[in-house]
Amino acid sequence: MMEPESKHKHVHAVFESIASDYDKMNDMISFRRHRAWRRFTMRKMDVKPGQTSLDLCCGTCDWTLSLAKASDKGKTIGLDFSRNMLDIGQAKIDKLGMGNQITLVQGDAMDLPFEDNTFDFVTIGFGLRNIPDIVKTLKEMKRVVKPGGKIVCLELSKPTWQPFKALYYFYFNRVLPLMGKWFVKRYEQYRWLPESLVPFPDLQALAELFRSIGMRNVKAYPLTGGVAALHIGTKGNEGV
Template identity: 65%
Template sequence: MENNAVKSSMKHDESNKPKEQYVHSVFENIAGKYDIMNDILSFRQHKRWRKFTMKKMNMQLGDTAIDLCCGTCDWTISMANTSGESGHIIGLDFSEGMLNVGRQKVKKGGLNKQITLVQGNAMSLPFEDNRFDYATIGFGLRNVPDYVKVLEEMKRVVKPGGMVVCLELSKPTWQPFKGLYFFYFQKLLPLMAKLFAKRYEQYKWLPESLALFPGRKELSEVFRKIGLNHVEAFPLTSGIAALHIGIKENMDV
């Protein structure tokens, strides 16, 4: 079921590029404006969502994590600050432009020893099984060609008892807020992007990327189907976003 939706979106826009190539070009193009546009278009809610997520993760000093689709590294940096000098965080993204912005922020924060940034494919992680305490992905799962494969890779690289965490845009379910939200997301958001960032086509991708992505309950079922336990889903800001958490089975239990 879920893979059919992904496959149906593999071809995108008039250039008929595969989804992966198209999304890569989008993020390369908007990298320099990404942070400020996040603040404007989410009304800074993304910062509150990430703070809530960090609280639910309950990360400890010395913990390790891989942050997929890390972009400009806001979440990567939050985890590094929490895990401290004895921890280590790897940020992975396929966009070198986004990583370049992230590198500047990591250097400015004096976190080069705690954070390693890698250009790579979230569907084929270059890391061994059972390595990390956490595998996270923030606002990137809906952009990959096969989100089930990404979640399976996240599960593979976390240790038994480790946590798979997804913070992503979602779909409000109650009216009239649902109608107002989709009007904003589909009509006003690209126009605001054109006004503030001189980007229109790139930000049209956001509502399109959400259209075929599963809702909160459906994504919870995907977590369970790939074998994650104790799955929890939290709607954020009336369902605009959602946090999903699953635990890899601890073989010692």
């Protein structure tokens, strides 16, 4: 297993290098299912006008924009450690004229620069498995969300039923890195994707981590046969 500091540097280098192709490859390797997963997530979140959100590992800001649109005029912040990803996200925000509602911050999801009890929602999409300390990140998400607010994780997961499981892992481990090589000349970077999932908790284990930090009413939803999962937990009124 990669040491935390080495993992941090490696992941940062990966995302800096693939930023320009990130959206195109996401559509390609997920067969556009990531868009359906995010729509499902937004329905489950049921964001109300005026509610505030923090989107961690926001990347090129597709989910950040969805959160901002759902909240109408509610303040939305996107945070990522990759400047190249943020620059692409900022271009999308500027094109839509949403710069007054959305603020992007370059920062570390394990050490959030925000006060306790600040946001109605704190989200992380396809980023938690890339962070060296998952529990520390979840605790930070809980810290900055308001009592009664929700922390939300949309992430790749691990299918369990055969024969789909075998077919999926063949695609994920063998074909997907080759697609990165063929289409964007990024074999090593896309080999990281299956590698990053190996030590990551499965559906039930991640739900237990949510509960272990004190989140309530934890819900876990397998998506597309379990290749992805949505986890939602609510912060109690006792505070952090």
